[in-house]
Amino acid sequence: MASALVLALSSPAMAQTEPEHTDPIVINGGEVEMQTAVPAPDHLEGAFDQIYSGWLFRDTETQAMQLDDFENPGLIFVDQGIDDWNTVEGEAGKSCASCHEGIESMEGLRAEVPKVNAEGELWAMEDYINDCRTNRMQAEALDWNGGRMKNLTAAISMQSRGMPMNVAIDGPAQPYWEQGKEMYYTRFGQLELACANCHEDHYGDWIRADHLSQGMTNGFPVYRLKQAALVSQHNRFRGCIRDTRAETFAMGTDEFRALELYVASRGNGLPVEGVSVRH
Numbered sequence: 001m002a003s004a005l006v007l008a009l010s011s012p013a014m015a016q017t018e019p020e021h022t023d024p025i026v027i028n029g030g031e032v033e034m035q036t037a038v039p040a041p042d043h044l045e046g047a048f049d050q051i052y053s054g055w056l057f058r059d060t061e062t063q064a065m066q067l068d069d070f071e072n073p074g075l076i077f078v079d080q081g082i083d084d085w086n087t088v089e090g091e092a093g094k095s096c097a098s099c100h101e102g103i104e105s106m107e108g109l110r111a112e113v114p115k116v117n118a119e120g121e122l123w124a125m126e127d128y129i130n131d132c133r134t135n136r137m138q139a140e141a142l143d144w145n146g147g148r149m150k151n152l153t154a155a156i157s158m159q160s161r162g163m164p165m166n167v168a169i170d171g172p173a174q175p176y177w178e179q180g181k182e183m184y185y186t187r188f189g190q191l192e193l194a195c196a197n198c199h200e201d202h203y204g205d206w207i208r209a210d211h212l213s214q215g216m217t218n219g220f221p222v223y224r225l226k227q228a229a230l231v232s233q234h235n236r237f238r239g240c241i242r243d244t245r246a247e248t249f250a251m252g253t254d255e256f257r258a259l260e261l262y263v264a265s266r267g268n269g270l271p272v273e274g275v276s277v278r279h
């Protein structure tokens with residue numbers, strides 16, 4: 001990255017550029033319609049008035065792929081996730097469906113995670129899945145970034161498509177939220193850039209060939225054209241931190257769970273996109 005660009009990004013001057021259009025995402029000719037711009041949650045007062053889906057910042061071809069479930073490459077993985085949901089595995093001889101019945105029973109979950117579990121720990125969707133696999137199915141835990149885990153999170157996320165993100169940030173979630181917030185404003189790496197330097201101060205600007213969004217997570221897991229695969233939130237965070245030339249946290253760490261909660265809360269109110277398409 002050119003040093004002039006780094007200077008520009010780390011300058012305190014705000015350079016937010018609002019999107020010219022804020023059309024809704026209309027899928028399958030009207031079957032699903034999702035707002036791409038909604039008022040920012042209260043805790044972002046002073047930072048944002050409106051929050052925007054990352055979809056608005058993509059080129060028209062990438063956008064179009066998300067408008068038709070037959071064109072959205074992520075939907076193949078949703079189907080694979082549903083197959084997995086119905087597959088018996090492990091010593092207990094059960095599938096997810098043995099206890100939860102249809103995957104529609106997961107409706108609403110994606111809008112609320114990460115959330116604090118009964119033991120007071122912050123858990124991401126991946127943690128809930130692996131808890132059921134290891135403790136209730138007597139099967140092996142799935143790799144956080146493996147294909148099967150991403151297929152399952154995609155299939156479960158799809159059940160909440162269109163529902164507004166609504167993670168809790170108070171009560172037992174508050175200390176995790178504070179931790180995530182602190183990370184969001186911490187400058188990482190040789191480039192000394194915080195998440196906020198790019199996604200808060202400079203959304204709408206171009207950085208190399210990329211149009212910077214507000215870095216929202218309501219579209220995850222994302223089908224990334226560049227990687228030709230589903231990408232999890234923690235993988236995306238890792239990539240962004242690596243771009244600042246910093247040592248990064250591993251996927252599935254408490255640090256990334258806290259960051260995931262904070263970033264999700266910045267998007268409270270934006271619809272869950274199920275599986276979005278980004279480049």
Ligand code: HEC
Nearest residue numbers: 085094095096097098099100109128129132133136137152
């Ligand atoms: C033996 C029964 C059983 C099996 C098999 C099972 N689960 Fe669960 N699951 C549960 C129970 C019980 C809970 C806790 C429900 C609660 O606390 O309301 C739960 C909770 C969950 C949650 C959290 C839901 C929430 O609203 O907080 C998720 C996600 C989940 N399971 C996914 C899965 C997936 C994916 C599979 C298959 C890989 C699976 N489960 C297999 C019994 C099971």
Ligand code: HEC
Nearest residue numbers: 054193194195198210211212213215216217236237240278
């Ligand atoms: C050097 C600038 C930069 C920094 C710093 C940065 N990112 Fe990003 N981020 C990008 C770019 C470029 C993209 C791809 C275009 C876009 O969606 O904004 C991106 C994409 C994302 C996305 C995907 C958005 C979507 O709709 O698919 C998320 C989430 C995200 N970043 C979170 C973070 C978090 C959390 C941090 C801090 C740990 C961070 N980023 C730090 C540049 C940055």
